[in-house]
Amino acid sequence: MSQSLGRALQILTSLGEGERSLDQLAVELGVHKTTVLRLLRTMEAERFVRRDAQHRYSLGSRLFALADVAREQHVVRQVAAPHLRELNQKTGQTVHLAAWENGEVIYIDKLDSVRSVRMYSQVGVPAALHCTAVGKVLLAAQPKRQREAVLQSLDYKAFTPNTITDADRLRDELQVTTERGWAQDKAEHESFINCIGAPLTDSTGRVVGAVSLSVPDVLLNYEQLLELLPDLLATARAISADYN
């Protein structure tokens, strides 16, 4: 592992939370100002960070440019996008697209509900594995070894009273998920919000992503949400079919 690069990435992450001055960053990383300065210089030269007139640093424009491509490059996203829009319009509810990345489940795309009820998901950020529909779908699809490893290492934070908080119950839940072909989240992550999620597969049957519908209780109760299941599954199938 490269030390200086690691620190540089820390800097970027930190700048993601807001502007910083030179030694604010030095203190945060616990290194000498000089070190931070040299890293910032390097990143500034490539426009990964920018420095304003008052010598405050923030994220640079090369980052937007890259991010736009990164998003587009995501093959899953490309083929899924039109179908997600359709599902979003037909149901009027919040639609999520997520993919397995590097031992985590990451939200790749999000289409908000027409009634903008705020949800704590964000594109590019990892989803909890034990209490989201997409998390369960993707975890259930992992090879046994990896799945077990993850089951053991999760911290099972209880977000709501319904959250599954131990490996055994989650293992059972994954089993059910695999068998019926979709996952549920009955207010396990956010109180009063239920979700259902389905897997996306490539031509070989390998799971490459997950789609989900999220609906606040006040709009539809869980049984009413289930009436949208056929739409969700149809969307998942359509995306999978497009995904040659």
Next chain:
Amino acid sequence: MSQSLGRALQILTSLGEGERSLDQLAVELGVHKTTVLRLLRTMEAERFVRRDAQHRYSLGSRLFALADVAREQHVVRQVAAPHLRELNQKTGQTVHLAAWENGEVIYIDKLDSVRSVRMYSQVGVPAALHCTAVGKVLLAAQPKRQREAVLQSLDYKAFTPNTITDADRLRDELQVTTERGWAQDKAEHESFINCIGAPLTDSTGRVVGAVSLSVPDVLLNYEQLLELLPDLLATARAISADYN
């Protein structure tokens, strides 16, 4: 300057053009595979890159997450956004927002024309300084020393027959720009596309950005474009006023 960090940024830039394998990257950078591997590992750990099952590397999700914040953070963009939308809707033409960053002019935001005539600008990417309205506005606003330095170092690439190709003529043009308070681009960057641009100032009068309108000749000739000048200037004033 940090060497390893520099190489890491090169890797990211390269991945921005598409997926790469380990030694594709090694060849591209002209370094040993080991070196590339260590850098990739570090970035993978922070989700700046991801690796698929076939060991091909691509940009990771941390990047989207950061970019979203970066864009929002851009103070200019925040206050400008609603006004730009308004200008875009009123005129129906392509609107650009750009800012000075680090010796370059970067497009921060772009709202397309309703008639989607394609333009070669892209958010996050630098604009040419000698042949775009935003470039002229922002260059004209730089302190003399820096302005002169830039004037000398530009390469004055001739994109069209109208492009200004030497420092002296550009210096005059900047002079005019400053005096009348707005800049023109009469098909200097793309043939058949004219632009007008105006500066955004903060409360102290310092120029913090530029807005421009771009219209293809087939829709409006230059004189007709000038009829939109009051709208452009009004928008620029409104943004500047909001920018406390």
Next chain:
DNA sequence: GTTCGGGATTGCAGAATACGCAACGCTCAT
């Protein structure tokens, strides 16, 4: 099932590189 080959990965020793110290400079405020 075995062998082959391409690519990824690891250990290691040498050397370039990044590190932190300390001194300097700059700007702003008192």
Next chain:
DNA sequence: ATGAGCGTTGCGTATTCTGCAATCCCGAAC
């Protein structure tokens, strides 16, 4: 004027990075 608070620079040291060579892994071909 004077000083405080930051940012910046030069430089010697040793830590970190580098590239080589050997090894491993995985899939393909026989």
